[in-house]
Amino acid sequence: MDTSTVVPFSSHTLPSLAHAAQQSAAERELALLRARVCELSAELVQAQEAACRHVARELHDGVGAELTATRYALAGIETWLPADAPPQCAAALAVANRSLDAVCAATRQAVAELHAPSLEAGIAGALAQWTREFAARTNLRTSFVCAADVRLTRLPADAALAVFRVAQEALNNIAKHARAESADVRIETGRHHLTLIVSDDGIGVTRNARSRRGHFGLSGMQARCAAFDGTLQVSARRLGACCGDSGDAARGTLVQARFAWDAMLASAPGAERRALQS
Incomplete structure (x- = not known):
């Protein structure tokens, strides 16, 4: 005597299975998209950090060297300035030195910010x-x-x-x-x-x-x-x-x-x- 159980088939079974399969596929696709967004964002961040390091080196090695040369040049002018030079000359040199100090400070701060911190x-x-x-x-x-x-x-x-x-x-x-x-x-x-x-x-x-x-x-x-x-x-x-x-x-x-x-x-x-x- 056959004692196997016959599971009744409902007309709602196939739509339910299809819906579950679609939902599962959508979730997998969403997970892949989120992973791809993370990867692309990480690549963008890496590019930004590389650019920061490059700019920091250029500021330190290039701009920094030029600022040092300018400071020595101004010091030379101040030394060679004759005693009877108009007072406007000394005042102009003082303004130039203050501006140079501000630029040097801003450059040092920029280099510090561009470098990755410890x-x-x-x-x-x-x-x-x-x-x-x-x-x-x-x-x-x-x-x-x-x-x-x-x-x-x-x-x-x-x-x-x-x-x-x-x-x-x-x-x-x-x-x-x-x-x-x-x-x-x-x-x-x-x-x-x-x-x-x-x-x-x-x-x-x-x-x-x-x-x-x-x-x-x-x-x-x-x-x-x-x-x-x-x-x-x-x-x-x-x-x-x-x-x-x-x-x-x-x-x-x-x-x-x-x-x-x-x-x-x-x-x-x-x-x-x-x-x-x-």
């Missing part, structure tokens, strides 16, 4: 030092707060550099454009993401500024986040506007950069995720 002390140590130097250079009240998370000490060099560069660019934008009095940097960690938050109490960002095409700094920040399966959000925030305020109250800017832990801690496949430091 990450031996980890991302927390590197950002703590950078924010201190930023505060001293700009006279902005600057704070840095970092979550106590052991994963931060295990970040590969390229991942730590990505976080550092985003913070660096955000702070430089504050110094250049925000007309702020203070800036705050914070690293928060969750189960799946590391989040870098940079905020200020300046004039905020306009819709035109957020949507402006060709903004190299912003696109670079976005690429660094995307290289580690993350996102970048830049928004304006109101700082305690009074009741009945017409909108003229001070505004601040909030930068939130998210990086996926899985992508950051993953072992890097040669060309795409090798360390970006020189």
Whole structure:
């Protein structure tokens, strides 16, 4: 006697299987696309870092040498200037020397920013030092707060550099454009993401500024986040506007950069995720 069980066939079975297969294929395609975005973003970041190293060398070796030669030439003119030379000559030399000092200082700062930072002390140590130097250079009240998370000490060099560069660019934008009095940097960690938050109490960002095409700094920040399966959000925030305020109250800017832990801690496949430091 046949005791096999006959499974009833439903007219809904084939559509359900087809839908599941389509959904699975779509998920695989989405995963491949996200992986490709990460790879292309990592390649863009590598190109940016290579360009930074090249410009830093040119500034140090080329422009630096010319500035040194100019300083010696001005010193020679000052030495050879006759005692009865018009006072305007000495005044002009003083102006030239002050301008040269400013250019030399700006060049040294540019070279320092273009070079990859030392990450031996980890991302927390590197950002703590950078924010201190930023505060001293700009006279902005600057704070840095970092979550106590052991994963931060295990970040590969390229991942730590990505976080550092985003913070660096955000702070430089504050110094250049925000007309702020203070800036705050914070690293928060969750189960799946590391989040870098940079905020200020300046004039905020306009819709035109957020949507402006060709903004190299912003696109670079976005690429660094995307290289580690993350996102970048830049928004304006109101700082305690009074009741009945017409909108003229001070505004601040909030930068939130998210990086996926899985992508950051993953072992890097040669060309795409090798360390970006020189």
